[in-house]
Amino acid sequence: MSAQLALDVRNLSVSFPMRGRDADGRRRRLLAVDDVSFSVARGKTLGIVGESGSGKTTAAMAVARLVPKMAGSIIIDGTDFGALDTEALRRARQRVQIIFQDPYSSLNPRLRAADIVREPLIYAGATSRTEQDRIIDELFEAVGLRPEQKALFPHQFSGGQRQRIGIARALSTRPSLIICDEPVSALDVAVQAQILNLLKSLQAQFGLTYLFISHDLGVVQHMCDDIAVMYMGQFMEYANRESFFAAPRHPYSEALLDAVPTIEVGAQATGGKLVDGAIPDLTKPQTGCRFASRCPHVAAGCEDSVPLLDVWPGTSDHQLACYRAAEFAAS
Amino acid sequence: MAKTRTDAPLLDVRNLSVQFTTRAGTVTVLDDISFTLERGERISFVGESGCGKSMTALALMGLLPAMGRVSGGQILFKGEDLTQASAARLRRLRGNEVSMIFQEPMTSLNPVFTIGQQIVEVLRLHRGIDNASARRRALELLEAVRIPNASARIDDYPHQLSGGQRQRVMIAIALACEPEILIADEPTTALDVTVQAEIFALLRDLGTKLDTAIILITHDMGAVAQMSERMLVMYAGRRVEEGRVADVVGAPAHPYTRGLIACVPHITSNVAAITEQLPEIDGIVPPITRFGRDECLFAPRCIRVADGCLAAKPQQVEMAGHDAHSVACWHPFASEGAKG
Numbered sequence: 001m002s003a004q005l006a007l008d009v010r011n012l013s014v015s016f017p018m019r020g021r022d023a024d025g026r027r028r029r030l031l032a033v034d035d036v037s038f039s040v041a042r043g044k045t046l047g048i049v050g051e052s053g054s055g056k057t058t059a060a061m062a063v064a065r066l067v068p069k070m071a072g073s074i075i076i077d078g079t080d081f082g083a084l085d086t087e088a089l090r091r092a093r094q095r096v097q098i099i100f101q102d103p104y105s106s107l108n109p110r111l112r113a114a115d116i117v118r119e120p121l122i123y124a125g126a127t128s129r130t131e132q133d134r135i136i137d138e139l140f141e142a143v144g145l146r147p148e149q150k151a152l153f154p155h156q157f158s159g160g161q162r163q164r165i166g167i168a169r170a171l172s173t174r175p176s177l178i179i180c181d182e183p184v185s186a187l188d189v190a191v192q193a194q195i196l197n198l199l200k201s202l203q204a205q206f207g208l209t210y211l212f213i214s215h216d217l218g219v220v221q222h223m224c225d226d227i228a229v230m231y232m233g234q235f236m237e238y239a240n241r242e243s244f245f246a247a248p249r250h251p252y253s254e255a256l257l258d259a260v261p262t263i264e265v266g267a268q269a270t271g272g273k274l275v276d277g278a279i280p281d282l283t284k285p286q287t288g289c290r291f292a293s294r295c296p297h298v299a300a301g302c303e304d305s306v307p308l309l310d311v312w313p314g315t316s317d318h319q320l321a322c323y324r325a326a327e328f329a330a331s
Numbered sequence: 332m333a334k335t336r337t338d339a340p341l342l343d344v345r346n347l348s349v350q351f352t353t354r355a356g357t358v359t360v361l362d363d364i365s366f367t368l369e370r371g372e373r374i375s376f377v378g379e380s381g382c383g384k385s386m387t388a389l390a391l392m393g394l395l396p397a398m399g400r401v402s403g404g405q406i407l408f409k410g411e412d413l414t415q416a417s418a419a420r421l422r423r424l425r426g427n428e429v430s431m432i433f434q435e436p437m438t439s440l441n442p443v444f445t446i447g448q449q450i451v452e453v454l455r456l457h458r459g460i461d462n463a464s465a466r467r468r469a470l471e472l473l474e475a476v477r478i479p480n481a482s483a484r485i486d487d488y489p490h491q492l493s494g495g496q497r498q499r500v501m502i503a504i505a506l507a508c509e510p511e512i513l514i515a516d517e518p519t520t521a522l523d524v525t526v527q528a529e530i531f532a533l534l535r536d537l538g539t540k541l542d543t544a545i546i547l548i549t550h551d552m553g554a555v556a557q558m559s560e561r562m563l564v565m566y567a568g569r570r571v572e573e574g575r576v577a578d579v580v581g582a583p584a585h586p587y588t589r590g591l592i593a594c595v596p597h598i599t600s601n602v603a604a605i606t607e608q609l610p611e612i613d614g615i616v617p618p619i620t621r622f623g624r625d626e627c628l629f630a631p632r633c634i635r636v637a638d639g640c641l642a643a644k645p646q647q648v649e650m651a652g653h654d655a656h657s658v659a660c661w662h663p664f665a666s667e668g669a670k671g
Contacts, residue, residue, distance in 0.1 A: 051523040106392075158615050188379045189550040190612040193594035197608045204607075215523060221603060222596035242602045259528040260598055261553030263580055273527055276479060 005048075005075070006209035007063065007177050008039040014055075014062045018283055030283045032058045034233040035072075037308035038176070040226070043203065047224030049217060049256070055233040056213050059277035060179045061169040063211065064096045065089060071110045077176045094124040094173035101182035105156040113232045114140075114150035117168045126174045139168040139213060142205070143198060160191035167198065171206070181213045196223060217260055221245055232280055232290040235309055239318040249329060251297045289323065297324045339410055341511055341544055342368040342391075346404035347414075349390055351619065353398065359623030360386055360399065362568045370511065371542040373535075375555040375576070377591065378565040379563070381616045384548045387565070388514045391546075392429060393421035409511075427457040430505035434517040436497035440489040446473070446500045447485035453507045472503040476533060495526035502533065509541050516548040531557055552592050556580055563656075564588045567617055567628040569649065574656030584650050584658040584665075586633050627661060635662045 014033040022028050033055045040046040048056040056236040061067045063074055065081070074082030076095055082091050097120065100106035107116055114136050121132045140147060152161055163183065170178050180199065184192040196219065202208055214220050220227055221241065228238040229252060237250040248254050255274050277293030280286060288303030289295070295302070307321040349361035361383050368374055376384040389395050391406055393413060406413040408429070413421070425431075433439045441449060450469035460468070466485075473481035476499040489497055498518060505513055515534065521529035521537055535558065538545045547558045555562050555576055562579050564572040564587065572585040583589040590612035599605065614632045621628065630640040642660050650656040650663070 051525060106647040160615065188615070189591065189617065190594055193609040193611045194613075196596070197611060200607060217524070218598050221598055221602070222609065224339055245598070245600055245602050255525060257598065259524045260556040261528070261531070261551065261591065263552050263556045263597060276477075 004041050005039050005257060006042045006077060007211065008075040009063060010037045010073045012036050012059060012062060012074065013070045014058050015070045028283050032233055032282065033062060036235050038238065040209050040211060042209055043207045043277055044225045045212050045223055046226045046228065047212040047214060047220040048228045049214055049220050050230035051215065056229040056230045057181055060181060060211055060213050064098060064179055069238060072151050092098055094120060095176045096179065097170035097173060097175040098181060099166050099170045099178045099183045102186050103159055103166055106166055107162055109154050112150065113152050113165050116165055117172050120169060120172045133171060139171055140173070142202060143168045159187050160194055163187060163195050164198065167202070171202065177211060179211045179213070182215070184219065185214070185216065199223065219259060229256065233282060234290060235321065237320040238309060243315055243318045244295050249325045251295045252291050297328055299324055335537065340367040341370045341409060343407040345407065347390060347401065348401040348403035349386060349395060349399055351399050355620050358619045360568050360619055361390065362623050364570055365561055368544050368571065370514065371538065371544055372561070373538065373545045373547065373559045375547045375549055375553055375559040375562040376565055377549060377552065377562055379550060382565045383568040384565055388431065388516055388546065388548060391514065392425055392431060414571045427455055427508045428510055429512045429514065430510040431514040432498070432501045432518050433515065434520050435523065436494055436501050439501060440497055440612060440639050442489055445486050445488055448491070450507055453504055472507055475537065476503045494522055495529065498522060499533065500532055506537055506541065506543070510543055512544045512546065513538065514546045514548070534558070536595050551578065552595065553556055568622045569628065570659065571629065572652060572658045578653045578656045584663040585660045586635050587629050589664065630633050637662055
C-alpha cells in the first residue's frame, strides 16, 4: 500500500515564533499547523480547502521543506524527505515542485522563458545542455507554448501563458509531487478553465501527483480525488470526493459549501448561518473544538476537549472531527 | 424613505462611447453601450478583465483616466446628462448621489485616518453637518453594516480590521449619504467565500432599505445570480447580451455568455456527472487596439464562428420568447430548446 503513496505525511505540526514570552518564560509560538496527517497516492490529487489563515499553505510549504516543521514525518516516494539535511536535502528538492498563485511575481523578470524552465534542471545537476534543451522543447509543447516563445521574457506573456511557464518549470525535474498553491485564483475566469484543463491532461499524460491548495470548492471538486477541509491549523473533515460532496458532515464544511453562490437564480447563499464568534488564539493551547465559537450547532462539551478526526460509521475513509455530527445527521 | 417614482429611469445610458488616446493612436474602449437602471434595481456587468466593465462605471462617475474621454452618447442621471456636467457638479455627485466600492478594501481606505474619521469626512463634505452629529451618524452606519462592537471600533485604524470588516467600512462610507446608485466593483474578490456571502446579504438588505440601485461588476456568474435582477454581458468594450438574470443564465444566447457559464466548475452533489475537462473559451480578450472594429470581436474565440462574422459588427437584437432579452451575435443560440 505505502509503496503506491507519493506522499505520506504523519502528525505534521508547524509553529512560528512570536514576540514575547508566555507565563513559563518560553518564547510564544503560533501553532499554524497542529498535528495533521494526510497522504496522496501516485497519480492522484489531494485538495486542502479552507479560509485564509487556516494553515493550508503553511502545511504545503512544510511538505516542500520551505518552512521548518516542528514535528511529524514527511515521506515522499518511500523516503523520509522530512529527515533530510543540507546536501542530501538540496539534491532531493527536485522531487517536490510548486506552482504558485501569482504568475506575475513568481517568474524571474530577467530570465527568458526557456531559462526559467531550465533553472531547476541546472540545480538538479547531471544533465547536459543539449539534454536540457530537449526537455525544455518537450515541456513547451506539453504546456501549449510555441517554440519561438522560449526566447521571450515574462512581461511579454499574458497571465495564462505565464502560468504555463510556471507549470513547465514545475514539471522539468519530473517531481514525485507537485504542490499547486491556488494555481488559478489570480487568473481571469476563462483562462482558469484553460489552466485547470491543462493540469488535468498533464496529470493523465505524466502520472503527476498533486497537492492542491485552494479556497474555491468548485475548483477543488473538479480537480481533486480526496478533500481535506482545514480550519485554524487542523483538519475538520477528510474524505474522498464522492463521499464528501454527497454528504459533507462537518458544520464548517457545510457552511463553506452553503456560502458558495450558485447559478440557480433566487437560491441565495446562506453563509450568514455561521455564528460571528471570536477566532481562537493559536498562540495558546487549544482546549476545545476550534470551530465552536462560530459553529451553529455548538453544544455543551464542544469546548471541553479537542475533537479528533475519526472515521464516520459506515464509510471506509470519511473522517471528521466533530462531537455533534452524529446528532444532527440523525435529525 | 419614499421617493417619488417617475416615468424616466433613474439612469439612462444611451450609446455611450469612450476613447483612449494612446501612443498607438485613438482606440475605442467602450463602443455604443446602452442600458437603463431603475430606482432600487440591481444589475450586474459581467465579462473578463479588459472588457470595459469597470470603465463603464468610471465613466458614470466622471472618473475616466486622463487619456480617456467620452466620444459619444449620453449618461442621463435623473434627466441630467453627466457627460456634460462640470467638475464641481461631479464632485458633489460622487459619494453623495452615486457611490462606489472597490475590489481591494485594503488599499481603498486611508491608512492614517481612523475609520470613524473617514465616514465623518464624507458626511461633513456632502451633508454639511457638525462633527458631533456626523460622528453619531457614523456610529449608526457602522452598526448598520454589522461591525461588531461598533462604538469601540469607530476609532480603529484600517489595519486593525479584517478584510471583511474593511469592506463593511467601505460600504458604510459609500452608503453614508444614501446614494441613489451604488457601484460595487468586484467587492468580494479579495475575500473568503463565507465573508462574501455576508457582504452580499448586507448589500441586498441595505440596497432594499435605502432604495439604492446597485451595479455589481463581477466575473462570477454565481454572484450575478445571487445579487441581480438583470445582467449585461460585456466583451471587448461592447454589450453582447442583456436581459433578466433568469432568462440569460437559463438560456444564454451569446456563445460568450454560454462559455462564461460553462467554463467554471460549479459545485454538484452528483460527482459522477463531472467531466474530466471543462468547456473552454479559447484564447484571451483582444488588445484594446483591436476594439471598435466593424466585425464581431469575439469571432476568433467563438465555437459558432462562420462566414460573415468578421464582415460587420453584429447589432443588438431582441430574443424571441423573452421580455427585454437582447443579444449581439450573428449566430446566437435560440432561446427555445436551449435549457440545460
